[in-house]
Amino acid sequence: MSARPEPNPADPVDAIIEQWARVRPDLDTAGMEVFGRVYRLARAMGDRHERVYAPFGISRGEFDVLATLRRAGEPYTLSPRQLSATLMLTTGGMTGRLDKLERAGLLRRSPDPHDRRGLQVTLTEEGLRLIDEAVVAGVTEQSRALAALGPERSALLADLLRDLLLATER
Amino acid sequence: MSARPEPNPADPVDAIIEQWARVRPDLDTAGMEVFGRVYRLARAMGDRHERVYAPFGISRGEFDVLATLRRAGEPYTLSPRQLSATLMLTTGGMTGRLDKLERAGLLRRSPDPHDRRGLQVTLTEEGLRLIDEAVVAGVTEQSRALAALGPERSALLADLLRDLLLATER
DNA sequence: AACAAGTAGCTTAGGGCTAAGCTACTTACG
DNA sequence: CGTAAGTAGCTTAGCCCTAAGCTACTTGTT
Numbered sequence: 001m002s003a004r005p006e007p008n009p010a011d012p013v014d015a016i017i018e019q020w021a022r023v024r025p026d027l028d029t030a031g032m033e034v035f036g037r038v039y040r041l042a043r044a045m046g047d048r049h050e051r052v053y054a055p056f057g058i059s060r061g062e063f064d065v066l067a068t069l070r071r072a073g074e075p076y077t078l079s080p081r082q083l084s085a086t087l088m089l090t091t092g093g094m095t096g097r098l099d100k101l102e103r104a105g106l107l108r109r110s111p112d113p114h115d116r117r118g119l120q121v122t123l124t125e126e127g128l129r130l131i132d133e134a135v136v137a138g139v140t141e142q143s144r145a146l147a148a149l150g151p152e153r154s155a156l157l158a159d160l161l162r163d164l165l166l167a168t169e170r
Numbered sequence: 171m172s173a174r175p176e177p178n179p180a181d182p183v184d185a186i187i188e189q190w191a192r193v194r195p196d197l198d199t200a201g202m203e204v205f206g207r208v209y210r211l212a213r214a215m216g217d218r219h220e221r222v223y224a225p226f227g228i229s230r231g232e233f234d235v236l237a238t239l240r241r242a243g244e245p246y247t248l249s250p251r252q253l254s255a256t257l258m259l260t261t262g263g264m265t266g267r268l269d270k271l272e273r274a275g276l277l278r279r280s281p282d283p284h285d286r287r288g289l290q291v292t293l294t295e296e297g298l299r300l301i302d303e304a305v306v307a308g309v310t311e312q313s314r315a316l317a318a319l320g321p322e323r324s325a326l327l328a329d330l331l332r333d334l335l336l337a338t339e340r
Numbered sequence: 341a342a343c344a345a346g347t348a349g350c351t352t353a354g355g356g357c358t359a360a361g362c363t364a365c366t367t368a369c370g
Numbered sequence: 371c372g373t374a375a376g377t378a379g380c381t382t383a384g385c386c387c388t389a390a391g392c393t394a395c396t397t398g399t400t
Contacts, residue, residue, distance in 0.1 A: 012339070012382080013333050019241040026303065030321075031312020033328035037335050040214035043258070044339045045205055071189040081348060088213070093387055095350060115288050117348040117395045135197065140300035142201020148337030149330065151200075157330040160323060161231045162181050165207050169182070169317030231356080263357055265380060287365045287378040339389060346374070351390100358385080367376070 013037050034164070045145065052141045056134045057104065063088075063138065064096050066106060066131040069123045076123035081110065083121060106130060183207050204334070207293070215315065221312045226304045228275065232259075235267050236276060237303040239293045246293035249282065253291060276300060 010170035013036040017029045046060060050082050068086050069076045078086075098121060101107045104126035123131070145151035146154045183206040216230060223233045238256050239246045248256075254264035268291060271277045276297035278307045282288035293301070316324045 008329060008332050009336065011336050013332070016241065019243075022242060023243045024302075024305070028309055028313055030324060031309050031316055034316060034324060035211075035312050035333065036330035037328065038208055038211050038215065041205075041208050041331065041335055041338060041365080043206065044335070048338075050344080059386095071193060073189075084349095090302035090353080090388055091349060092389080096386065112348090115396070121175070127264045128340050132194075135194070137197055139201050141229060143198055145334070145338050146201055146204060147350070149334055153330060153333075154204060157327070157334070158207065159178060160319065160327040161204065161277070162178050162183070162210065163323075164315070164319055164327070165183070165211055165214070166179065166181050168211060168218075168304065168315050229356095249378080250380095254379095260358055261379060262359080262381080266356065282378090285366070285378080289379070342400090344397100344399080346395105348395080349393095351392075352379095353388100353390090355388085358383105360382090362381075363379095365376105365378080367374100369374085370372095 013040065024055070029078055033165065044144075048145075050139060052137050053134055055166075056130055056137075058101075058130070061097055062101055062106075063131070063134060065101060066123065067135060069107065070128065070131045070135070073132055076128060077120050079118050080121060081118070096160065101127070181207070183210065190259060198241065215312075216316075218311055219308060222307050223304055226300055227305075228271075228276075228304065229301070231267055232271055232276075233301070233304060236293065237305060238296055239291065240298065240301045240305070246298060250279075250291060251326050271297070300315070317324050 013032065016036060017032055020027050020029055020032075038138050048091070049060050049063075052144055053060060058065075064087055065083060068083055069078055073077055080091065080094050080098060083089075083098075084091050087094070089097075098107070098109065105124055108121065108122050108124055109119050148159065183202065187202055187204060188198050189201075190199055205206060219230050219233075223230060226233075228236070234257055235253060238253055239248055242248055250264050251263065253259075254261050255266075259266070259267075268277070268279065272279055275294055278292050278294055280292065281288050282290050319327065
């Protein structure tokens with residue numbers, strides 16, 4: 001109905017916004033244009049990641065634990081507290097993830113020599129090998145999705161998301 | 171270290187990418203620039219929505235059920251099957267949400283007159299009143315977050331997200 | 341030295357989801 | 371028509387999370 005042609009085909013979020021316009025034309029739906037898509041993207045890409053990591057025998061949450069240890073660099077050691085803070089997880093949830101990963105032989109819990117309340121969590125050699133392969137599979141999947149946009153528009157999108165994240169996460 | 175100054179301050183995702191660059195410089199982290207932020211935005215904004223809807227006595231998931239019925243227009247009726255398909259939920263999960271909302275008096279389940287296997291889910295007057303108020307609170311919260319970007323950059327962001335979503339959700 | 345306050349990790353109870361399986365009903369086909 | 375296949379919604383078992391509470395240990399104060 002617009003005078004100029006739409007440059008983009010409609011997506012499911014457009015359909016939802018149009019529905020709202022019919023029943024509540026007073027509503028300011030500009031936010032849905034962004035956050036509706038952010039939610040759906042997070043879900044869709046999360047599902048894809050889950051499938052990418054499945055052949056390695058780990059879930060996305062477990063991947064995140066191993067990746068955080070790997071990113072820390074040698075000797076690939078962090079405390080459960082540091083991990084749960086980084087991953088925005090309660091200590092209870094962290095205990096569960098560590099239990100599973102330790103049982104799988106991908107990491108090891110040992111007493112912290114400087115604080116007898118604490119533990120150190122360390123990647124095993126097998127854990128290191130696995131995360132080094134899995135992370136490549138993960139970023140490859142992301143690159144595949146981004147290919148549709150092209151490098152310039154991807155970089156522009158990243159910049160806009162950074163600004164929005166800085167404004168939101170505070 | 172770059173020749174030109176960075177136009178944006180660093181965010182938590184920049185820190186993660188920098189950490190990867192130190193320990194795995196071979197890794198193509200372009201995807202994280204986008205999807206790392208998408209994940210964090212979804213989580214941060216999801217938490218904020220949860221707090222916005224709490225005073226109405228509903229969770230975000232329950233909001234979504236009521237909103238889907240509201241968007242459908244009069245007589246605000248859909249089947250559990252239609253709802254679970256729209257909300258990307260299993261029928262088991264849907265049963266639970268409907269139980270809670272029905273107990274709260276916000277919707278009503280009645281037999282489908284044309285298909286004795288099926289049900290019709292209908293917003294009660296109280297449910298209609300509540301969702302009409304809650305949806306305003308929700309979009310207001312979204313607009314507040316988007317204000318940091320301004321209208322042009324918000325629209326640009328929405329367009330880029332639409333393209334990426336269309337490429338990803340297939 | 342003694343003690344209050346704070347912190348680390350674990351346990352438990354409970355919520356919400358999925359996957360799988362159930363019954364009841366409808367639809368398609370020979 | 372009668373039967374096989376499909377579909378609607380519910381139930382159950384199991385997973386993973388949070389919130390709250392626990393014990394053990396450390397830190398700060400006097």
